[in-house]
Amino acid sequence: MNGSYRLGKFADIDVYVHWTFLLLLAWVGGSAIWGGAPIVAAIANIALVICVFGCVLAHEYGHALAARMYGIPTHDITLLPIGGVARLREIPERPREELVVAIAGPAVNVVIAAILAVVLAVLGSTLVPASVIAGTAGVVPFLQSLMMINVMLVAFNLIPAFPMDGGRMLRALLAMKLNRIRATDIAATIGQTLAFGLGFLGLFGNPFLILIAVFVFFGARAEAQHVRSTTLVRDLPVRAAMIAHMQTTHGDDHLMYLRDLLLDGSQQDFPVLDEHDRPIGLIYRNDIVAGLQRGMQHASVHTMMRPVDEVSTGPSDSLRSAMVRLQDNDVPALLVVNGDRLVGLLTRENIAELLIFRETDPEFVPPVTYRHEYVAH
Template identity: 40%
Template sequence: MKFSWKIGSIFGIQIYVHFTFFILLGWIAIVHYSERGRIEDAVLGVLFTLALFFIIVLHELGHAGAARLFKIHTKDITLLPIGGLARLEKIPEDPIQELIVAIAGPAVNLILALVFYILIVISGVPFDISQLDLIRGNLLAQFFWTNLILAGFNLIPAFPMDGGRILRGLLGIRMDFLHATRIAATVGQTIALVFGFIGLFSNPFLILIALFVWFGASQETNMAQVKFTLSKTSINQLMLREFHVLSPYDSLAKAVEMTLSTQQHDFPVVDNERLVGMLYRSDLLMGLMQRGQEALVSEVMTRDFPTVEASDKAEEVFSKIQSLSYSVIPVTQQGILVGLLTKENIAEFLMFHTAIAERKGKSFIQR
């Protein structure tokens, strides 16, 4: 996610913090200071919030653990003012699986709340469960209430909270993924409007939450539309069919000439009709600087690179290509190079498909 900084990793999952989390810390400090006008209260409030990092990460690891049951990898976890966001390799296709993955996070918080309650009972600390106090209450009580609040808040049926995914999972049992997402997103954006309206007259932090929910719902709808469109498309329909290739025995001078005379910047390297490498522009530039233009393509080409089959579903490849640094991926069929796939290909296909779909929608309305 943009504007995020890496702070570590757990079980191979990268942990990031979004810059808006620091806005939350500032707001927490102000709230605690305003109670009694003491700097100590503000510092303790910030330290308590920082302690919640671990709880939020555990919440997201709950999602990651449940996703792993279905062999879905978690790319990273980003901490946000409204909680955390575990970015999965892909969204579970089975609505029941999405339900399990979505529920796993709040379930962790409920379990933690139970653990803290047991510790309160064992320690004999006076505790009135009917009184909520997150500022001056006992530390165990604060963590108890915090976990309950995190669980309840995340169960609100609005993206990107878990409740939005739970709602989509429930709807997905009776309808297709796209329609379930659209309904869940509409519910979420309605809730965002309510949050924003209330925030205007009470807590400005609700406005920030409303913005996250609104844009989160929009993003989920867009991704669902992309998933729906690409699920009916094969790589064969997207790939570039007209392209140039190089031989491993060609010089870098020839590669430069081909780059300047065509609009192609990355070249498959083919030897006896067999794909043996890729000469990316970065390879060419580095080779020219280190070896000169008389060097052979085989000396600088990339030998370890991803490929896709022409028959592969575009939806499956799309989720993988997003995390790759390669600008071009060769497309093969029974081991023979038949095309090239770029992110621009996919973006243009989706752009044209959207335009055609909108035109059909307008024609239907006019009728």
């Protein structure tokens, strides 16, 4: 995520914190001082926020480690002022697995709250000497606050507002009886309805609720669209959406040549071939334009291209997996390579067109034959 700083790697998962988290700490400490509280109280407030986000991080690790049990890795975890985000490679499609992954996060907060409750009970019992209790006078309220915040985190995350944990639990339960698309649509609709409610409550002096409402509303819509698209292509290979007729370039061509290709047609990204017409890479429109803007009209294409092993897929590979690669790498197209032969180009536009046809006819499979149908100069 842009604007995030890496804290380290724990359990083979990179952990990041967004820069706006520092603003939260400054606001918490600053508001206490401006309100007339001593510096010690401001430091205690900051420490409480840090501990809360430690609990949030543990919550996200609950999701990540539960997903790992089902063979799903986590790209990274990012801490934001409104909570944490664990970027799983994918959400489990089996309802029971998704339910376990969704429950695992709040379950961690339940355990933390239970441990804190035990500690507080011990500190409040007659088993602890009075001198020790006197020495922990400032610690007890701190632990009580941390315990109650964990209880609130559990309650809040159980709200069935998709894509929050409660919404994912709801989707998983619905998917045990309905198909995944229908279950997602229902959970997303409920989530967006609740988002309106949260946003309305936020208008009465709690901007934090408005932020959460925006996150839930747009997150629910994005998740519903993602599930619909990936489900519609789950049984298709890459060759079902690729284009086999395309313009290509060679590694020793100049960017000037690609400028002319961009102006002459609708193709935006170009496979790069060697002298034997074997694919060696792919150059994207953004890279072409950036090079031209820097006055690199005579630069060789191979100096600007992405290597073939980074941007290629096979014609028989899963189209859904290829879509995930396009999204994760934030690129508009992938080469389709069979052995050392270029057989096609997979673009976001062609996938979008295929999805339109599959929406109206879920059984539609385009007839695909591929040969040396690309146009090389």
